[in-house]
């Protein structure tokens with residue numbers, strides 16, 4: 478598993494965020510534009526060649542596999558490849574997840590055309606993706622890893638594409654198992670309810 482430490486300080490983290498964040502954002506826009514564009518065929522072919530060329534330039538030097546979760550010397554986690562929150566992942570919406578003093582985790586975000594399932598509605602698997610992440614981060618205690626054992630969802634009504642909110646809180650802890658509850662909501666209230674059992678794996682126990 479790729480948990481690694483990078484020997485970098487806060488200013489280097491900030492420099493990398495300022496460099497890679499805008500690249501990811503423009504690729505995210507490219508994904509949306511690819512779905513929604515109605516320009517003429519020649520323009521599509523030209524843009525295809527330009528994107529191919531840009532991709533080849535980025536691949537001139539790249540890592541062998543996924544980004545992994547990297548920690549700085551200060552112990553800050555850089556989950557920059559993460560599918561939900563990753564700073565360098567254009568597939569990630571991305572979510573910024575804040576923690577209240579009472580431990581509740583919350584996020585407000587917008588899911589656009591790239592997350593569609595039924596017409597105009599969020600794909601059920603995307604609802605699960607977002608909820609797995611926020612419940613999973615809520616379950617994390619200190620630097621202990623916590624893996625989703627079971628995630629149960631109740632889709633109460635359709636989730637429209639657009640502005641949404643998610644929240645999660647720990648319900649109870651039983652030994653190595655943390656039970657977390659949460660929900661996804663639109664402006665009219667809850668659309669999906671979630672319950673998760675997150676487990677400190679055997680290999681990470683003292």
Ligand SMILES: CCCCC/C=C\C/C=C\C/C=C\C/C=C\CCCC(=O)SCCNC(=O)CCNC(=O)[C@H](O)C(C)(C)COP(=O)(O)OP(=O)(O)OC[C@H]1O[C@@H](n2cnc3c(N)ncnc32)[C@H](O)[C@@H]1OP(=O)(O)O
Pocket residue numbers: 546554555556559609610613614617620621622623624625626627652653654674676677678679680
């Ligand atoms: C990903 C964690 C990273 C953490 C790093 C920290 C900081 C990083 C910085 C930023 C964080 C960024 C992202 C992380 C946050 C969220 C990510 C979302 C979470 C995920 O996306 S994660 C991927 C999907 N997830 C898996 O890929 C798990 C595959 N699986 C396994 O790795 C094992 O299967 C495991 C570990 C689940 C259990 O294995 P094990 O050997 O440790 O468990 P063991 O047998 O000892 O059981 C102990 C007790 O759990 C009960 N139990 C066992 N399995 C259960 C189950 N499935 N459901 C309910 N209860 C279960 C038993 O019944 C017993 O209960 P009891 O004690 O009462 O008898």
